[in-house]
Amino acid sequence: MIDQHFDIVVIGGGIIGLATALHATRRFPHLRLLLVEKEDRVARHQSGHNSGVIHSGIYYKPGSLKAKLCAEGAKAMVEFCREHHIAYRICGKVIVATHEEELPRLQMLFERGQANGLHGLRILDPDQIRELEPHCRGLRGLHVPETGITDYAAVCEKYAELVAAQGGVVSTATKVKALVRHAGETAIETTRGAFAARYVINCAGLHSDRVSRLSGQEPEVAIIPFRGEYYDLIPARAYLAKSLIYPVPDPRLPFLGAHFTRRIHGGVDAGPNAVLAFKREGYRRTDFSMQDMAGMLAYPGFWRMAGKHWRAGAGEFYRSLNRRAFVRALQRLIPEVSGSDLVADGSGVRAQAIRPDGSLVDDFEFVRKDNLLHVCNVPSPAATASLAIGGAIAQMAEKEFGLEEQLPQRPR
Numbered sequence: 001m002i003d004q005h006f007d008i009v010v011i012g013g014g015i016i017g018l019a020t021a022l023h024a025t026r027r028f029p030h031l032r033l034l035l036v037e038k039e040d041r042v043a044r045h046q047s048g049h050n051s052g053v054i055h056s057g058i059y060y061k062p063g064s065l066k067a068k069l070c071a072e073g074a075k076a077m078v079e080f081c082r083e084h085h086i087a088y089r090i091c092g093k094v095i096v097a098t099h100e101e102e103l104p105r106l107q108m109l110f111e112r113g114q115a116n117g118l119h120g121l122r123i124l125d126p127d128q129i130r131e132l133e134p135h136c137r138g139l140r141g142l143h144v145p146e147t148g149i150t151d152y153a154a155v156c157e158k159y160a161e162l163v164a165a166q167g168g169v170v171s172t173a174t175k176v177k178a179l180v181r182h183a184g185e186t187a188i189e190t191t192r193g194a195f196a197a198r199y200v201i202n203c204a205g206l207h208s209d210r211v212s213r214l215s216g217q218e219p220e221v222a223i224i225p226f227r228g229e230y231y232d233l234i235p236a237r238a239y240l241a242k243s244l245i246y247p248v249p250d251p252r253l254p255f256l257g258a259h260f261t262r263r264i265h266g267g268v269d270a271g272p273n274a275v276l277a278f279k280r281e282g283y284r285r286t287d288f289s290m291q292d293m294a295g296m297l298a299y300p301g302f303w304r305m306a307g308k309h310w311r312a313g314a315g316e317f318y319r320s321l322n323r324r325a326f327v328r329a330l331q332r333l334i335p336e337v338s339g340s341d342l343v344a345d346g347s348g349v350r351a352q353a354i355r356p357d358g359s360l361v362d363d364f365e366f367v368r369k370d371n372l373l374h375v376c377n378v379p380s381p382a383a384t385a386s387l388a389i390g391g392a393i394a395q396m397a398e399k400e401f402g403l404e405e406q407l408p409q410r411p412r
């Protein structure tokens with residue numbers, strides 16, 4: 001028994017589902033839209049457990065979706081925060097090379113940043129690093145003045161409010177349990193009743209591959225969860241980082257390396273690392289899910305990935321279990337930081353898509369099958385880029401689902 005019919009159902013009340021619903025309700029005001037979220041409020045997973053950085057777009061391959069949507073999205077995010085009085089600050093960041101072999105990679109980032117249209121990039125010598133970050137040491141630095149910080153949970157709350165104001169329905173505590181396709185519609189069985197939709201947009205983050213499977217469509221990638229653990233600098237030592245201090249990332253991995261991040265509501269985070277999680281929403285080291293582990297171990301791509309990256313993975317495990325090793329990684333950037341300066345401060349779990357050949361999907365990826373659109377991979381900087389991603393998804397929906405033909409004729 002269907003309780004209600006909608007034109008579009010968006011699954012997932014993270015920043016991507018919400019931004020998609022925001023654009024869709026604006027673009028197609030005549031269509032009925034429902035967003036369902038399994039938790040009791042929005043932004044309970046990746047979108048509410050992240051570093052809060054408005055990325056500038058320096059890291060991404062020129063021409064990639066990440067580069068394009070991050071540049072567009074960062075501008076839109078700043079504008080959105082300004083318009084809706086959400087705290088943000090463009091504080092800039094410094095990427096620091098601490099070993100000789102990182103120098104060519106730092107130079108490459110500088111060139112990438114220029115190719116991606118960033119302004120004000122500057123290579124720094126050790127004295128110039130100290131001028132910006134008095135406690136940081138390095139051989140060379142790269143100053144990225146356009147990077148900022150905000151509160152993405154607050155951004156999500158505002159997106160949800162605007163979706164509702166534009167006529168969309170946001171239903172929390174509504175978990176999708178089954179998707180049945182028939183006669184051009186999809187029946188969506190949830191913990192709060194059954195709905196029917198002509199089009200479904202899957203933005204289920206850590207569960208996006210499972211939601212694809214619920215619809216009978218075999219996903220082309222599997223989601224593997226990577227936990228990022230944070231420490232907080234104790235207030236008396238928060239002066240050690242004035243803004244954001246990052247290492248030069250390992251180009252083989254999609255993670256940026258443990259860094260120092262000033263928080264928009266005060267304090268400084270150190271982290272996150274990137275440790276394989278034994279549960280998709282496993283925020284503690286001891287969290288374990290038999291279902292998640294069995295799925296991971298049965299996926300051939302997982303073993304191929306492990307074969308390629310076991311050394312980096314083992315290092316992350318070691319630094320997760322051994323606080324002194326984690327501190328040593330941070331001391332490369334700020335030598336005077338010590339274990340007693342840090343207190344454990346929560347974690348986030350990243351949804352990383354892996355292909356059957358074991359490669360980590362690097363770029364944002366979306367796949368349309370019939371009347372479903374699956375958001376398969378939207379890792380960092382997806383929070384920064386959310387407005388641009390939501391706009392791109394709404395545009396894809398318009399084209400792929402033929403929604404433009406269904407627009408009501410405007411009165412002449």
Ligand SMILES: Cc1cc2nc3c(=O)[nH]c(=O)nc-3n(C[C@H](O)[C@H](O)[C@H](O)COP(=O)(O)OP(=O)(O)OC[C@H]3O[C@@H](n4cnc5c(N)ncnc54)[C@H](O)[C@@H]3O)c2cc1C
Nearest residue numbers: 012014015016038046047050051053176205348382383384
């Ligand atoms: C540790 C960490 C640090 C990061 N730092 C940054 C940063 O500084 N800057 C940046 O730009 N990006 C950052 N990111 C990336 C960014 O946070 C994510 O890319 C983004 O939040 C992804 O949003 P999402 O909506 O796809 O996923 P999510 O926020 O995970 O939302 C998916 C939602 O779907 C819901 N859902 C799942 N299954 C179902 C179902 N069956 N029925 C109903 N609902 C369902 C979930 O409950 C969840 O709320 C970081 C991520 C992490 C984890």
